[in-house]
Amino acid sequence: MEKYLKLLAPVLRIAEQAAVAISDIYHKEYSIIKKIDHSPLTDADLASHQIIEEGLLALTPELPLISEEGTEPPFDERQQWQSYWLVDPLDGTREFINKTDEFVINIALINNNKPVLGVIHVPVTGVVYYAVQGYGAFKKNKGKEPEKIRSKVWDGGKIRIVASSRASNIHYQNLKKCLNDSETIIMGAALKSCLVAEGAADLYVRYGETSEWDTAAAQIIVDESGGALMALDGLPLQYNRTSSLLNESFIVVGDRHHDWLSLIPCDKI
Numbered sequence: 001m002e003k004y005l006k007l008l009a010p011v012l013r014i015a016e017q018a019a020v021a022i023s024d025i026y027h028k029e030y031s032i033i034k035k036i037d038h039s040p041l042t043d044a045d046l047a048s049h050q051i052i053e054e055g056l057l058a059l060t061p062e063l064p065l066i067s068e069e070g071t072e073p074p075f076d077e078r079q080q081w082q083s084y085w086l087v088d089p090l091d092g093t094r095e096f097i098n099k100t101d102e103f104v105i106n107i108a109l110i111n112n113n114k115p116v117l118g119v120i121h122v123p124v125t126g127v128v129y130y131a132v133q134g135y136g137a138f139k140k141n142k143g144k145e146p147e148k149i150r151s152k153v154w155d156g157g158k159i160r161i162v163a164s165s166r167a168s169n170i171h172y173q174n175l176k177k178c179l180n181d182s183e184t185i186i187m188g189a190a191l192k193s194c195l196v197a198e199g200a201a202d203l204y205v206r207y208g209e210t211s212e213w214d215t216a217a218a219q220i221i222v223d224e225s226g227g228a229l230m231a232l233d234g235l236p237l238q239y240n241r242t243s244s245l246l247n248e249s250f251i252v253v254g255d256r257h258h259d260w261l262s263l264i265p266c267d268k269i
Contacts, residue, residue, distance in 0.1 A: 004109060004117045004132050007059065011119050012128065014055035015105050018048040019123035022090060022105070026123070032097060040093050045069050048089035048105060056085050056107075063109075066245070068213050075243040083111045086239065088213040092189030101125070102188030108216035113238040118217030120190050129194045131224035137197055151227035151254035152199035158183055162192045162201040171207045178263050179203075193218035196252045197225040203260060204252040212237075212245045218252070228256040232264060 025044040033041050049069035056065055065085040066072065078084070085107065090096060092103030101124040109117035116133040126142030129149075140146040159182040163172060176182060185201055193215075195201040215237055219229040223236075229252045230236050237247055253260045 001116070001133065004111075005135055007109065007117060008119075008130065008132055010059050011056075011107055011109075011117065012121075012130065014052055014059070015107055015119050015121040015128065017055065018051040018089060018105050019121050019126070021047040021051055022096075022103075022123040026096065040097060041069070042090070042093060042096060044096060045090040045093055049087070052087050052089050052105070052107065056087070060085075066213065066240075068211065072245065078240055081240065083109065084240070086110050086115075086213050086216045088190075088211075088217075091214060092191075095188040100188055102191055104189045104191060106190055106213060106217040108213075108220065110216060110239050113241055114236070115216040115220040115239070118220035120194060120217050120221065122191070129197065129221050131221040133220060133224070135224070137221045137224035139194075139198055149198040149225050151197055151222065151225045152202060153226075154202060154255035154258040157181070159203060160185060160201045162187050162195050162204045164188060164192065171205075175205055175264070190214065190218045193222055193229060193252045196227055196254050197222045199225075199254060202254050205249075205264060206251070207249045210247045210250075212239050212247060215247055215250065222252055225254075226256065227252065227254045232261065234261055 022044045030043040035041050049067050053065060053067060063084055064081055067087040069089055088106040090103060091106045095103045105121040107119045108115045118131050120129040128140045131137040137149050138146040139149045159179050161182050162185045165186050187195060192204045196204055216239060219237060222229045232249050237250060
């Protein structure tokens with residue numbers, strides 16, 4: 001919708017400001033602490049969160065915001081929301097710490113439990129993926145004009161699977177057996193879904209829990225590129241439907257018309 005499109009440019013600017021702050025910290029010494037769930041938290045996570053939160057609340061003061069590094073509102077409150085921002089200020093904190101360059105900023109606008117705008121910014125390269133519902137998906141390389149991206153229609157041959165370096169060996173090996181002829185691309189954070197969206201990979205399967213801020217921006221980008229991000233029952237992920245902000249296992253596909261689900265191993269978790 002046009003009202004979402006009008007928000008895109010300022011959201012891209014906010015993401016860029018956060019990326020500058022992350023990049024500045026990336027090349028310096030910084031502190032690392034452990035959160036309650038034992039995941040790492042750095043100065044870059046907090047700096048990005050502050051910039052994005054302040055920017056989005058100034059842009060749309062009427063819309064609430066959920067950020068990985070913010071205070072989670074109680075479900076009794078947020079279940080009343082029709083629209084809100086969903087943010088991961090630094091997706092791939094472990095990749096940030098390990099200096100792999102494969103970390104991103106995720107910003108999504110949710111309306112009626114579905115993402116309608118998504119921005120994924122890669123601080124190290126300046127590459128940005130973005131989409132608005134009904135307007136297609138785009139990739140912008142630093143210093144260049146944006147280009148519309150399309151996922152790849154499956155036409156046979158070797159299947160390109162994208163996976164995390166921390167992917168479960170058991171599930172991944174079972175998946176490889178089911179797919180027979182395949183090759184693997186290792187990538188971090190939401191960039192795995194972006195590779196599917198731009199046609200550089202065919203399939204990404206994520207077993208186990210993720211948080212809703214990990215997938216929302218990627219979902220609208222993949223959907224608008226012609227692909228699909230869905231649970232293993234074939235239904236699109238939905239947001240803010242329960243007291244938990246955790247996703248179930250999901251699959252990202254470039255060709256939404258191919259029966260990928262029939263190839264997924266039966267040991268789904």
